[in-house]
Amino acid sequence: MVSRFNPLSEPGTINNWTILCPGAGMLPFKIDIMSKLAVPLSQQLWELLQSKFGGGPAINVLFACGNCKRRAEMLTKCQCYEQTGFTRYSDAELDSSAICATSMS
Numbered sequence: 001m002v003s004r005f006n007p008l009s010e011p012g013t014i015n016n017w018t019i020l021c022p023g024a025g026m027l028p029f030k031i032d033i034m035s036k037l038a039v040p041l042s043q044q045l046w047e048l049l050q051s052k053f054g055g056g057p058a059i060n061v062l063f064a065c066g067n068c069k070r071r072a073e074m075l076t077k078c079q080c081y082e083q084t085g086f087t088r089y090s091d092a093e094l095d096s097s098a099i100c101a102t103s104m105s
Contacts, residue, residue, distance in 0.1 A: 013055030024057065025065025028072045034062065079103060 019030050019037050030037060038059070041049070046058060082103055 011053065014050060014053050015055055016057055016059055020057070020059070021065045021068045023065050023067060024059075025063050025068065028064060028069045031064055 016038075019027060019034070021027050026034070050056060050058070086101075
């Protein structure tokens with residue numbers, strides 16, 4: 001039974017980059033679920049965990065990254081435009097060899 005928990009004994013380094021963009025701001029699509037992704041720690045506890053496991057970076061202030069938010073908004077607009085065009089042309093009779101595609105990522 002104890003061996004089942006062995007992988008948890010060495011969790012590896014702390015990696016806060018999964019919720020941060022390269023500019024150290026919050027990724028826009030993660031802001032609404034932040035309470036499920038992270039918990040606030042005291043400075044003393046953070047230092048203890050970082051000294052034991054390493055990694056980071058420390059997050060002292062949470063803020064939405066403006067650049068990432070603008071890029072996400074532009075991507076959404078582009079996808080809506082493409083979807084509208086795709087729908088319009090797929091409703092029309094097309095040559096059977098024509099291929100229509102839309103970006104969803």
